[in-house]
Amino acid sequence: MAKKQYDLLFKLLLIGDSGVGKTCILYRFSDDAFNTTFISTIGIDFKIKTIELKGKKIKLQIWDTAGQERFHTITTSYYRGAMGIMLVYDITNARSFENIAKWLRNIDEHASEDVVKMLLGNKCDMTDRRVISKERGEKIAIDHQIRFLETSAKSNINIDKAFYDLAEAILDKMPSQSSTNSMSIRPVEQESNKPQGGCC
Amino acid sequence: MNDNIVDKSLEVLKDYDKFEPIVVRRENRLSNIPNFYGEEFHGVLRRSAAEEMLRRAGEGAYLIRLSTSESCILSIIFNGKIFHYETNFDGSYLINGKRFSNVSKMVKNGFEIIEKHEMSNEKDNETENVKLLKLSHSFKSYQFKVPKNCNFCQNKIWGPFQKRQKCCNCGFSSHQNCSSKFAHDCLPNLKYMKRIFGVDLIVLCLAHNAEIPKIVEKCIEEIEKRGLKTVGIYRMSGSEEEIEALKNKFDGGSEVDLTVIKDIHSICSLLKLYLRSLPNPLIPCKILEIIFEQFQMDQPKTDEQKIEILRNELSKLDIFRRKTLACLFRHLKNVVQFSVQNRMDAHNLAIIFIPTLFRSLSIMDYGFKIKPAYFEIIKFLIEMPDIILV
Numbered sequence: 001m002a003k004k005q006y007d008l009l010f011k012l013l014l015i016g017d018s019g020v021g022k023t024c025i026l027y028r029f030s031d032d033a034f035n036t037t038f039i040s041t042i043g044i045d046f047k048i049k050t051i052e053l054k055g056k057k058i059k060l061q062i063w064d065t066a067g068q069e070r071f072h073t074i075t076t077s078y079y080r081g082a083m084g085i086m087l088v089y090d091i092t093n094a095r096s097f098e099n100i101a102k103w104l105r106n107i108d109e110h111a112s113e114d115v116v117k118m119l120l121g122n123k124c125d126m127t128d129r130r131v132i133s134k135e136r137g138e139k140i141a142i143d144h145q146i147r148f149l150e151t152s153a154k155s156n157i158n159i160d161k162a163f164y165d166l167a168e169a170i171l172d173k174m175p176s177q178s179s180t181n182s183m184s185i186r187p188v189e190q191e192s193n194k195p196q197g198g199c200c
Numbered sequence: 201m202n203d204n205i206v207d208k209s210l211e212v213l214k215d216y217d218k219f220e221p222i223v224v225r226r227e228n229r230l231s232n233i234p235n236f237y238g239e240e241f242h243g244v245l246r247r248s249a250a251e252e253m254l255r256r257a258g259e260g261a262y263l264i265r266l267s268t269s270e271s272c273i274l275s276i277i278f279n280g281k282i283f284h285y286e287t288n289f290d291g292s293y294l295i296n297g298k299r300f301s302n303v304s305k306m307v308k309n310g311f312e313i314i315e316k317h318e319m320s321n322e323k324d325n326e327t328e329n330v331k332l333l334k335l336s337h338s339f340k341s342y343q344f345k346v347p348k349n350c351n352f353c354q355n356k357i358w359g360p361f362q363k364r365q366k367c368c369n370c371g372f373s374s375h376q377n378c379s380s381k382f383a384h385d386c387l388p389n390l391k392y393m394k395r396i397f398g399v400d401l402i403v404l405c406l407a408h409n410a411e412i413p414k415i416v417e418k419c420i421e422e423i424e425k426r427g428l429k430t431v432g433i434y435r436m437s438g439s440e441e442e443i444e445a446l447k448n449k450f451d452g453g454s455e456v457d458l459t460v461i462k463d464i465h466s467i468c469s470l471l472k473l474y475l476r477s478l479p480n481p482l483i484p485c486k487i488l489e490i491i492f493e494q495f496q497m498d499q500p501k502t503d504e505q506k507i508e509i510l511r512n513e514l515s516k517l518d519i520f521r522r523k524t525l526a527c528l529f530r531h532l533k534n535v536v537q538f539s540v541q542n543r544m545d546a547h548n549l550a551i552i553f554i555p556t557l558f559r560s561l562s563i564m565d566y567g568f569k570i571k572p573a574y575f576e577i578i579k580f581l582i583e584m585p586d587i588i589l590v
Contacts, residue, residue, distance in 0.1 A: 017437040038543040040435055040551045042570055067437060069469065070476060070555035095439045095463060102440045 006050055006059035010170050011081050012163070013111075015103055016088035017096040018067030021122040024153035025088065026064045029163050034154050041066040043074050053167055060167060072106075079110035084118065084166045089137075091121045091150065092129040097136070104144060116169045117146040120162055125152040221276075221307040224253050224263040236289045240264050240303060250275045251282050262307045271353060276307060278314045285310060286352055337367035337386040339379045352378035369393060369403050395451040397477045402520050411523040415450055418458055419471040420531045427464040428534060429541040434552050438466030446470050472556050481559045482525055487513050488558055488577075495573045507580055511588050522589055529585035536582055550578040 014022040023041050027033050030047040046063045063082070065075040079085070087103050089096040100119070107117060121137045124130075134150055141148030147165060151158040225239040233241055242250070245265035254261045254277040262276040264287065274287045274295065285295050292299040293306045300306040341364065347356045348364075352374040357364045365379040366372065371392035388407035396404060396415060404413050427433050443466050449456045461467055475482060494509045495501060501509070514522065532549055539545045554574050581588060 019432050019436045038432070038435075039548055042551055068435075068552060068555070069437065069472065070552075093436075095437065095465065099437060099440050 006057040008056055008058045008171070010058055010060050010083050010167055012060055012062045012084045012086065012166065013078060013082035014062065014064050014086045014088060015075070015106070016067060016086075016120075017090070017093070017099050017103075020067065020088045020090040020093065020096050021153050022067065022088050023064050025086075025120070025122060025151065025159060025162075026062055028153040028156055028159045030062070032156075034156075040068060043071050044078060049163075051164065051167060053164065053171060056171070058167055058171070060163065062163075076106065076110045079107065079115075080112055082111060082115055083170050084116045085111060086118050086120055086162065086166065087146075088120045088122050089132070090123050091132045091137070092123055092126050094131050097121075097132045097140075100140060114173065116166060116173060117144075118162065118166050118169075119144075119146050119148045121148070121150040123152060123154070124150040124157060125155040220260065221304055221311075222257055222259075222261040224257045224261050226263075234289065236293075237264055237303070242266075244268065244270075247275075247284065250284075254282055260311075262310070264303070274306065274310065276310045276314070278311050281314070283310065283314055288353070337372055337379070338369055339365040339374075340368050341365060341376075348373055350374045350378055367392070369399075369407070390453065393453075396453075397447055397451055397474060398479060400479055401482070401524065402518060405520040411520060412527050413474070413524065415474055416471065416524055416527065418456070419467050419474075420527060422458040422461075422467050423464060423471075424531060424534060427468065428538045430464055431541070431543055433464070433535060433542045433544055434468045434472070434549060435544060436465040436468075438469030439463055442466040443469050443473060447473065472552070475556050476559075482521055482528075482557050483514070483517070485559065487516065491577060492571075492573050495576070503580075506576065507584070507588060510577065510580055511590065514589060525581070526585055526589040529581045529589065532582045533585055546579050546582045547575065549582065550575050553578055 014026060016022055018040065023045075024034060026047055027035060030049045041064060044063055044065050046061060048059060048061050050057055050059045052058070063078055065071070065078065085107055087100065087107070089100055091097075104117075107115065119137065119141045121132065121134070124134075137150065138148055147169065149158045149162050149165070151162055153159060223238075223240045224242075226242045230241070230243045233243075240263050242263050242265045244267075245263075246268070250263060250265050253263065254275060257277070259277060259280070262274060264272065264274050267273050272287050272289075274285045276283050276285075287306070288294040292301055293303060294300075295306050295309065298309060300309065349355065350357050351372050355375075357373065357375055365374055365376050367386055369388040369392060370386045371389055372386070386403075388403045390407045393399060393403075393407055396413075401413060405411060408414055410417075423433070442461065442463060446456065446458075446461070446466065447470065458467055481488075491509060491513050494513075495506060514525070517525070532553070535542065535544055535549065536546050551570070554570055557578075558574060
């Protein structure tokens with residue numbers, strides 16, 4: 001088939017403390033499955049899913065990282081190419097919420113500046129064990145001006161919405177596309193029309 | 201002369217009087233002998249030759265010689281071991297900053313130092329290993345605020361053009377030129393060490409006079425006490441802030457009470473951080489590679505053969521690494537025994553401890569999967585630490 005199967009390719013990255021459910025979120029989204037095994041991710045892994053948004057076929061390449069500290073040197077090298085980052089914490093685990101600051105610092109350090117961020121409070125089905133209220137999550141999201149959702153990979157709450165929202169935000173941020181052929185590189189006519197000036 | 205000042209140290213020496221120093225007399229005639237040395241002075245003499253002469257003369261023998269670098273050295277044999285000290289003369293006999301009125305007293309003091317040294321080491325019967333390690337000094341340029349005597353040539357380290365060096369593990373300080381002449385005889389002292397994380401395991405153990413780094417011992421003790429049944433033990437991340445604070449406390453050398461740390465995951469993370477920050481991994485890359493190659497070699501190996509390989513290779517490690525590994529894996533074995541409660545089986549622990557213990561990137565194949573051989577190594581270690589790490 002000569003025709004491309006998608007119009008746009010978005011690279012997304014899942015980060016967060018160990019055991020908050022990054023892999024589970026990804027599996028729910030890509031395979032609509034939930035697995036109760038308790039196994040750490042090794043290094044980095046990825047899944048692909050194509051979605052349709054605003055009449056465009058968007059291929060999401062989602063990178064799932066290991067939360068283990070030791071893998072950080074590997075995982076941080078994937079930050080740069082990411083267009084969207086999902087930062088996950090566990091609402092039943094106060095520590096994972098406190099460490100958000102560290103993860104945000106990591107993003108600032110390693111990711112490109114215009115990356116779209118999103119905060120996810122996972123495991124929101126476990127109401128009886130909740131220690132981080134939704135308000136606290138919302139507040140920190142507002143403070144850092146990032147999107148926020150509470151999710152549950154187990155009960156399939158907000159998982160699809162999270163990925164669609166993030167993809168939409170990236171799409172909105174892109175320079176306006178007049179054609180579906182946006183992936184190809186075109187000479188930038190607009191910029192040459194700009195008034196001359198600035199430093200160098 | 202100034203005997204009354206000098207001989208204060210004699211009170212301590214009393215017990216050593218029964219060891220009368222034996223002079224190893226020089227055989228051939230020598231010109232230009234310093235007038236303050238007698239027949240014990242041998243002129244330029246190599247260390248190996250001196251040791252041979254001392255052994256022939258027997259217990260309590262001593263001689264004074266010039267090393268190839270022209271520094272004056274007192275060599276003694278005591279308790280069957282030979283020691284070499286830098287010595288100097290400036291009106292009285294100098295050794296390690298102490299003054300003596302004659303050579304015989306200086307030698308007796310040497311006996312005393314050796315005796316003390318032996319006693320402190322006899323606490324554990326692994327002294328031989330400690331001696332064999334021959335740690336070299338890790339010198340760093342250092343700005344002395346007050347003039348200080350060089351521990352090697354006894355002259356002052358002084359003046360704007362003098363380069364000064366200080367060993368950051370044992371505090372030995374010397375001229376830059378002298379520092380290259382030192383033997384590998386560093387005895388680390390906690391007083392001079394500014395941190396714990398990132399310090400070589402052997403150096404730290406020697407400084408603590410322990411077989412296992414204190415921090416490892418403490419963390420494991422605490423986790424055994426209250427973490428064995430915690431879900432996701434070792435997997436969950438600890439609080440970044442708390443880990444940082446704990447690390448600073450340990451580095452600062454203060455006594456750390458881990459029982460007040462509520463979050464057991466922070467303690468696990470601290471232990472993992474310590475192991476990761478070792479400049480030489482617990483199982484050095486070289487040995488790991490050898491094990492890996494032997495696992496792959498020729499026809500498939502049975503479990504027994506693999507265990508034998510592990511046992512063989514790991515027995516080459518120094519005593520501190522072996523003890524620390526044994527302590528760690530006995531603990532992990534305990535963790536696995538509670539895997540129904542904590543959900544951490546051997547495989548799951550291996551994912552976490554492989555990158556913590558084995559630093560080289562060769563553990564991963566393309567696509568970031570850990571090679572199966574490394575899983576096997578960790579699994580064998582967890583299953584039978586007492587058999588492999590004898």
